[in-house]
Amino acid sequence: MSSDPKKSDDRMAAHRVAVVTGGGRGIGAAIVRRLAADGYAIAIGDYLADEASAMAAALTAEGKTAIGVGCDVRRLPDIADLFAKAKAGLGVPTVLVNNAGIYPNHPALAMTEENWDQVLDTNLKGSFFCAQALARSVTEAGLTGCIVNVASTSAFSARVGACHYSASKAAVVMMTKSLAQEFGPLGIRVNCVAPGLVEAKEGLVTEDYRRQFISMVPSGRIGRVDDIANVAAFLASPAADYVNGETIVVDGGFLTGRSLQRSS
C-alpha cells in the first residue's frame, strides 16, 4: 500500500471497477448509471437477477462495461460469488456502493421476528459483509478503495411503522464511522449518503402524504434518484479524498427542524 496520495489516486484510477448492490432499479440504478458515466465498469448485484442483467445489458448497449449478478446480500455465499464474478469479469473492485435495502411498514406491536430479521439482515448485515468483501479484495490486491453506504433520514428521525428500518439505518451510520476507523489505515475510505424521501418507484406514497411531506421540505420538492446518485458519486471520487466516516444527508432540508410558525 502506498502512502503517497498521488500514487494512490493513480492506482485507483487504473482500477475503476465498482460493485453496486441493489442496482437493478430505483436509487441503485441511478447510482449505476452515474458511476458508469464516470468511467467505472460496474458489477450490479441484485436479488432480482433479471433486473440486474437487464440493467447491465442496457449499459453494454450504450458502450459501457457492466455485468449483472443475482445476489441476495443476506447470504454470505452470494456476496462471495458477486465479488468473485466482479473480479473475474471486470477486475478487482475498488469501489462498493451498499445500496440494497428494504423499507416495509410493520407496526411495532405486530412486528414478527421474520419482519425484523429481513430488514436488519438486508440493510445492516448485508452492508457489513459486502464492505468486508470489498476491503479484503482491495487489500489482497495491494490497492486503495472506498465504500459508500446508503442510510436514510430515518436514521435520525423516526417514522411510524419503521422501527426496524430506522434502527437498521442508524446502525449503518455508526457502522460507517467504525469501518472508517478500521479501513482508513488500509487506504479505504468509508462514507454514507442518507436520502430523504425519494420517489424511486411509482406508488411509494399516497398523493396526500406527498403533499404534506413537501410542505415539510424547505427545498419544496421530493427527492429524485439523481440527487442521491450525484452525492454517492462525489463520495466515491478523488474529490472526496479527505472525507472519511461521514454521512451526507440529502433531503432538501427536511431534517432541519419544524416548519411550523408559532404565531403570525
Ligand SMILES: NC(=O)c1ccc[n+]([C@@H]2O[C@H](COP(=O)([O-])OP(=O)(O)OC[C@H]3O[C@@H](n4cnc5c(N)ncnc54)[C@H](O)[C@@H]3O)[C@@H](O)[C@H]2O)c1
Ligand atoms: N426511496 C426512498 O425514499 C429512500 C429514502 C431513504 C433511503 N432509501 C434507501 O435507498 C436504497 C434504495 O432504495 P430504493 O427506494 O431505490 O428501493 P427499491 O426497492 O426501488 O430498490 C432496491 C433494490 O435493492 C434490491 N434488493 C432488495 N433486497 C435485496 C437483497 N437482499 N439483496 C440484493 N438486492 C436487494 C431490490 O431488488 C431493488 O433492486 C435503500 O437502501 C433504501 O433504504 C430510500
